[in-house]
Amino acid sequence: MPRVLVMGGTGLAGRAVTVEALARGHEVVVASRRVPNEDAAEYVPGVQYRSADVVTGDGLEEALERADVFIDATNGMGRDASHVLAFGSQNLLHTAARFGVHRAVLLSIANVDLSAYKYYRAKTAQENNYIASPLETRILRTTQFHDFVTSFFRRGARFGLIPAPAKISLQPIAVSDVARLLVDAAEGRGEADTRTVGGPRIETSRALAEQWKSATGARGAIVATRLPGAIGASWRAGENLVPENAIDGLGYSEWLSSTVA
Numbered sequence: 001m002p003r004v005l006v007m008g009g010t011g012l013a014g015r016a017v018t019v020e021a022l023a024r025g026h027e028v029v030v031a032s033r034r035v036p037n038e039d040a041a042e043y044v045p046g047v048q049y050r051s052a053d054v055v056t057g058d059g060l061e062e063a064l065e066r067a068d069v070f071i072d073a074t075n076g077m078g079r080d081a082s083h084v085l086a087f088g089s090q091n092l093l094h095t096a097a098r099f100g101v102h103r104a105v106l107l108s109i110a111n112v113d114l115s116a117y118k119y120y121r122a123k124t125a126q127e128n129n130y131i132a133s134p135l136e137t138r139i140l141r142t143t144q145f146h147d148f149v150t151s152f153f154r155r156g157a158r159f160g161l162i163p164a165p166a167k168i169s170l171q172p173i174a175v176s177d178v179a180r181l182l183v184d185a186a187e188g189r190g191e192a193d194t195r196t197v198g199g200p201r202i203e204t205s206r207a208l209a210e211q212w213k214s215a216t217g218a219r220g221a222i223v224a225t226r227l228p229g230a231i232g233a234s235w236r237a238g239e240n241l242v243p244e245n246a247i248d249g250l251g252y253s254e255w256l257s258s259t260v261a
């Protein structure tokens, strides 16, 4: 079985990938800047943890040693976005090429190159690094995760209002489905190069907010808000949707039932 490195394997998507790869019998190494304690929620028994930073390069060689394939699930927000995504991926790919890693898989976002949103520009630069790499690379572009959509509602509900961005529909996808497809790609299965996938259903943000409110019993009125900036413009234009690439996976309401239970 190939040895799989999950870069950013302590994060939301990375942890799901780690669990999936381990369940399929792979030897799994997880790298991120912080190594979790055994009692931390992100800790997965049976995995080797390494401390590595894609930006400074610290620990990268040790993490990539003997890896056959890596899956990049790193993330950086705000100012860190271009450091981690654009610059960090270059470091990671160069070091991997020196260590004879065979295949590299990147988790990206559906239609990310269509928007001028700053974070999306950093993701596009990251994708371009993968495309230019001499390694065999695969990019999985997905729509927004169920958890991400939920975080919108949860944040607002703390202040008594559940925001539902007006004129925006979403096609959220379960991280467990994303993890399955990423490990397929790491194993060389499925489509080569770039694959785009979306969740099974497209629903308005209000319909999703209603499902969340009813599943959690959260208080607060659902209010139409305006998502500002380039991301708002992009999503109102429907650029976050990929109806032709919907997968037969876990929909938002089923995901809510399983997580709330």
Ligand SMILES: NC(=O)c1ccc[n+]([C@@H]2O[C@H](COP(=O)([O-])OP(=O)(O)OC[C@H]3O[C@@H](n4cnc5c(N)ncnc54)[C@H](OP(=O)(O)O)[C@@H]3O)[C@@H](O)[C@H]2O)c1
Residues within 6 Å of the ligand: 007, 008, 009, 010, 011, 012, 013, 014, 031, 032, 033, 034, 035, 052, 053, 054, 055, 056, 073, 074, 075, 076, 084, 088, 107, 108, 109, 110, 123, 142, 143, 144, 145, 146, 148, 149
């Ligand atoms: N959220 C969505 O709906 C969505 C949809 C499609 C695609 N994606 C993509 O999925 C990817 C993962 O997102 P996520 O929400 O799972 O991220 P996350 O939960 O924030 O996890 C990020 C991971 O990256 C690690 N990391 C951050 N900076 C690092 C550095 N300098 N060196 C090494 N590791 C570093 C973090 O650990 P440490 O902080 O300990 O280093 C953590 O393990 C992102 O690239 C995102 O664009 C997200």
